[in-house]
Structure formats: C-alpha cells, structure tokens
Amino acid sequence: MPDEKLPSRTENFSEWYNQLVLRAELAHYAPVRGCMVVRPYGWALWENIQKSLDRRFKETGHTNAAFPLFIPMSFLAKEKEHVEGFSPELAVVTIGGGQDLEEPLVVRPTSETIVGYMYSKWIKSYRDLPILINQWGNVVRWEMRTRLFLRTLEFYWQEGHTAHATSQEAQEETLRMLNVYADFAINDAAVPVVPGQKSDREKFAGAVNSYTIEAMMGDTRALQAGTSHFLGQNFAKAFDIQFLDWNNELQYAWTTSWGLSMRVVGAIIMTHGDNQGLILPPKLAPIQVVIIPIYKNDTEKSKVMEVVSNIQQDLTSFRIHIDDRSELTPGFKFNDWELRGVPLRIEIGPKDVENSTVTFARRDHPGKAGKSSVSRTQLSPRVAELLTQIQTKMHERALAFRQSNTCFLRDYQELGQAVQNGRVLAWWCGREECELKVKEESKATTRCIPFEQSGEEGKCIVCGQPASKKVYFARAY
Ligand SMILES: [Zn+2]
Helix, strand or coil: CCCCCCCCCCCCHHHHHHHHHHHCCCEEECCCCCCEEECHHHHHHHHHHHHHHHHHHHHCCCEECCCCCEEEHHHHHCCHHHHHHHHHHCEEEEEECCEEEEEEEEECCCCHHHHHHHHHHHCCEHHHCCEEEEEEEEEECCCCCCECCCECCEEEEEEEEEEECCHHHHHHHHHHHHHHHHHHHHHCCCCCEEEEECCCCCCCCCCCEEEEEEEECCCCCEEEEEEEEECCCHHHHHHCCEEECCCCCEEECEEEEEEEECHHHHHHHHHHCECCECCCCCCCCCCCEEEEECCCCHHHHHHHHHHHHHHHHHCCCCCEEECCCCCCCHHHHHHHHHHCCCCEEEEECHHHHHHCEEEEEECCCCCHHHEEEEEHHHHHHHHHHHHHHHHHHHHHHHHHHHHHCEEECCCHHHHHHHCCCCEEEEEECCCHHHHHHHHHHHCCEEEEEECCCCCCCEECCCCCCEECEEEEEECEC
16 A cells, blocks of 8 residues: 555654554554554564574573563562562463463563572572573563564563573673674664663662663654663572682672563654654664666566676576566556665666666655766675665764754753653752652653763752763663
8 A cells, every 4th residue: 555645754753653564564453452463564574683683692602592471470489679679560371271270371471480480490609601692582571561573462572591600790790782783783784773771760670770872763762772681699599590619619690681562663663763664773774775677668668677687687686576577557566665774775677677777766855866876897896885875874964863862951941841752861960859759740751871981970950969970861662
C-alpha cells in the first residue's frame, strides 16, 4: 500500500510511527494484547543488529549459551530489590500438563536469577573465573502500555551475564560492554547516544550501579537504547556464588549483566525516518541497494535485463535486491522502497543502457538532489563510497538534530517548558526528592548522568543546593 500516504511525521509522530512499522512490514500486532509478530523484513534488520553485536561480544571474549524460559518462582524472591522491581510485570505459570504445579514458574523477565543459580554450581575456584556468557533470547514483562518494538509483553534481546573474582574487574566489564553498545549505536545504527550512569531511582532492580546509552528520537523524546549493570555481590550472595581465592579463602563473586533489545529497531525508525518512510543505515539495512529496471516494451526489457544481470555480478559484495515485478510501475516501486528505507536505489532504463551508465538515488536525499549518473565501469567502488557517505551523513544529521534540541538550564521555572521541546542538561544534587518533583511537574525523568562532566560545582536546578554533577532530563519512551 505504498501509494497510500503515511500520516505526517511532524503533525502526528506517534501515528506516523505505528503506521510505518505496519506498512513497511516490519511487524504486525498479535492476537494477544501487547504482543507482536516480527515480519521477515523486521527480522532481517534484527539479524543484522545481532550479527553486528555478536561480533563485538566475541571480540571481547564472550561466548553464547541458552538458559531456560521458565524460572522457579522462589528464585526471584532471593534478591529483595529484584523481586520488588519485577513482581508487577511477571507472567506466572501455575498449571502444566493439566496439573497444578507444586511451585509456580515465572516466564523469565530477565535471567539474573537462573544464571546466578547455575554459576553457583560452576564456580568453585578463582580458576573458574571470569565467566563471560551471553544469551540471545526472548523475555516476558507484563507491560500495561505497549508499543510495537518499543515496549511489548514479549520481546527479543540479548542478555550478557558475567562473574568475576574482583570488584574492579566486574566494574571494568560493565563499562566495557556499555562502550560496545555505544560503538554499535553510533557506528552501525548511526544513532548518536550519550553514555552515562542511571540515577538510583532509575537503575536496574538489584544492581549497585546501572549505566545506559541514551538516544534522542525524532520527536525529541529520549530512548534508553541499552543498559549495563554492575551487580556487585548482590546476586552472588543471593545465589551463593562462592569461590576459593588465591589464598584459599572463600569469597563471593562479583557479577554484571547487560542487555540490548529489539527496541533499538524502534530507535532506528524514530531517529532516521521521514515523511516517506524508513531510512535505514547501510550497515544494518536488510537490502542496501535496490535495482529497478525501467522499460516500455519487450525489446527494451531484454536489453535492460541483460545489463541488470551483469550489474548483479558486479555487486555481489552488497546486499542487493532486483525489483523485477512486471505488474508495477517504476514510480510505485520507488515509493515502495523509499517506504522501506533502502539506502540506495539504482535505476536502469534504455538511455542508461545506451550510455553505459546507471542512475543512483539516495534515500537520505529524496528527489533530484540525491540523484546522480554513474559510469558502469565505476559501479562497485562508487556504491561502496556512497553507502559509506550515507551512513556518515545519517549520523551527522541525527547529531545535529540532538544538539539543536538540547539546552543547558539553571532556572527551574524554564524546565517544564523546555522538556516539552527537547532535552535539558542541568545541575542536580543527586537527591531523589528533586528528581521526583521534576517527574511529577513535567513528566520528565533523569535520563543519565553523563560521564563527560566539567568537574565544576553548581547548584541543583530544583532545590538550589550544591551539586557536583549535571544530569539530562527528558521525557522518555
Ligand atoms: Zn536538589
């Protein structure tokens, strides 16, 4: 249905987003409220995200494993903050095979508990450490307000779980993986992010410290795109993960966990998309180049298609697709692939065949401005060059947008209005009281305390008391 116009992105961002997800065939609503079906195009995008992250996980020494979907209810209760944080969102199985279960099972909302239990069996000595395991899987959190990709009852993600002999090593791991996420977001998803620490109120239930990469969407709202948690010895004590150290003394291990979910697909859509549809970063796009043959009759067709098949040979190192649907007009196809966000389109008509050229159209520059004619002998290097340019431009554009929608404030009176139109950096004393006041009065939350700080002192924007850190306030997804 690409001939049907999308709702305007500027006038109704939310409806634009929902319609775009459906029409670009990324996902569909499932029969159960709050669940979604990820369609092949959406899954192909997720697969590229997976590959891109998985490579980084392996490079940093991690291996993949799979833990079970069901967790005994009693496991969750072992870590007090963890159970308080997750209880309201649990899906619980009480009947199995037609019989009441002796102990109810929760469908994992996250796997710290089951992993902790297993680690207590596997870790006996310092020689068993560190353990660096990642799992790709799905989890269930019974959310009340849901949104395709951004918040669904069941979602796909990866969760890393590591155990270490020292606190320092675990803290280094926590930040290493946050950097991996930031590197992925910036360089592959072209989504600018700010790495920083979560406030105590916003941190993961059961963590000592939580860190996040925060992104800004096209409507200026914030989105937490990945988190990494230093769990201290909280889960080690709850699950008795102990080891004999170098002095043959029994110690509790130090653990971390870190996760990035499919909501990053939502981040990509909302960071880059425009009124025509998606704009996918070349490094992750399921199709990097779409080729559209243009002809009026069979004679033209056979000439054009011959060149198309030669071009296909030249471009084997890219993810390409040839749209040879004969029942559709080129104009329809242009709109269709623009809606789906393919970064680069190649048009080949009889004129191009005659001149040994092709016509390029860039998705990030719709219309004439993004068109160019290229000699066929230059094709492959030129495609590589253009995809790199598009990737860079997308990040630059998003970065410029974020900068123009961020302000530094000292006056609390201005905060309420400012967070309606963007992100605010301000001094904060660190007290929950002040954080809550902002939330109640303007619906903005503290997003993160960025690592990058000036080292100066200021006055809390809410209470005026001395503050040593600046924090980002924003309304968030
Ligand atoms: Zn304060």
